[in-house]
Amino acid sequence: MQAKRTVVIGFLGTQLDNGRGAARWEKWRPSIALTQHEDKIIDRFELLYAGSQFDNLVRQVSQDIASVSPETRLISHELPISDAWDFENVYGALYDFANSYPFDPDKEDYWIHITTGSHVVQICMFLMTEARYFPGRLVQTSPPKRQATGNPGSYALIDLDLSRYDQITQRFTREQAEGVAFLKSGIATRNAKFNGMIDEIERVAIKSKAPMLLMGPTGAGKSFLARRVYELKKSRHQIDGKFIDLNCATLHGDGAASTLFGHIKGAFTGAGSDRPGLLRSAHKGLLFLDEIGELGLDEQAMLLKAIEEKRFFPVGADTEVQSDFQLIAGTNRDLGKEVMAGRFREDLYARINLWTYELPGLAQRPEDIEPNLEYLLTQYSAETGERVRFNKEAHERFMRFATLPTSAWKGNFRDLSAAVTRLATLSEAGRITDGVVDEEIRRLKRMWQHHDKPASGMEIDLADIMGSEAATQLDLFDALQLQAVIKICRQSNNMSDAGRTLYAVSRAAKAKPNDADRLKKYLARFDLDWDRVCQLN
Structure with a gap:
């Protein structure tokens, strides 16, 4: 040859x-x-x-x-x-x-x-x-x-041809595995679908600056995962700025645009000085907007421009400012349905829908309850300096209950984290016993049963909520209406969610609907507030 x-x-x-x-x-x-x-x-x-x-x-x-x-x-x-x-x-x-x-x-x-x-x-x-x-x-x-x-x-x-270099290939494989473990905080999760999703998120986080959309129920870990993505990118020197975290459900009225985009001095009554806004604070960093579906349509339009052009107008300003940030959005809603209902801009949805991941709730990941339980106990021990562990029987009892199909885990990982905190706090000499576990199981059952009451069609007792004297002073019309409103409140995740359901028709005619504020004022007519009608006190 x-x-x-x-x-x-x-x-x-x-x-x-x-x-x-x-x-x-x-x-x-x-x-x-x-x-x-x-x-x-x-x-x-x-x-x-x-x-x-x-x-x-x-x-x-x-x-x-x-x-x-x-x-x-x-x-x-x-x-x-x-x-x-x-x-x-x-x-x-x-x-x-x-x-x-x-x-x-x-x-x-x-x-x-x-x-x-x-x-x-x-x-x-x-x-x-x-x-x-x-x-x-x-x-x-x-x-x-x-x-x-x-x-x-x-x-x-x-x-x-790097495939010819085993050591280099092994190094890249090892670094990817370390990145995946970092995103999961070292928790050895066992759910195959969840693990596959985290594998892909690791690759996307390292290679892409495009927006990412995290979907899932409240407490599924969207904010936690967004922060880990930020920390992973920062450790790889791919990002220099801050991590800015905002729940859009906390924004109300005219203050929403100011919070996000900033304002100049004198832009409106009370604007005594310039405010940079969160988008500018996230320059060269990562902005996590949880419950992005709560934003008004005007703020959605401004956000779209900021994502695409990296510039926008602060409230009251004639000159644009710049901010080069990466966006991760979170939602517990189906934004596709929100678009069809006219409550979310189709162009913004298309822009943030390139990398979309749905985080399953804890009830859909029963095999991951045990490793997360161990992680939360270790975290508690590190924070308090007290080593806390289950005894064998107590651990088996809690895990049997935790993985039952009837265990709803309504608050997902927030429920589990709260349960671990209570178990560890009530532990005896660092040991979680059967009795402590039994009481926690009863507490969780009561909490989830209460959460399910409106869905089961139980009547709303106004006397129990507002007192017998105030309830008897209501006309039948007002009483029936108030009962219906309270049912909607108890079926909703937050005040904005309830307001959007109650004012679904009239809100379309408003340029800047503030459903939460309307509901707050309605309840105030009866000397009630959100916590009281949902019995959160």
């Missing part, structure tokens, strides 16, 4: 390859030196250069290579490069050269010489070899440690 020919593709070194008179042989010149190695014959040298002003140097290099390596055939190529430091100009010229060059990998080995040329030329040569436009290996040459006439120095071949 005939050996392959070795072909070098390299750029003329306008400084390194230069030299005059006999003294030039005392200087190390990379292109000439590459053809001087006795153990390697270069069959052909494709010498690239930019501009006719280097014609004389090309002729000199060609003559010198011919004198030290008669076997080497040198072919020069003048490329249309006007500025060797202009990335677009250099890359375009090299791309055109590669597309027109008659590569024959079956018969020839290609060495891409990256020692000469401007740094931009070297980077472009690297990129085109990595992308296989140049189907070869990089070659890096180095001068001899001690300068001597005829000493060509050394050369090293670099193969960019």
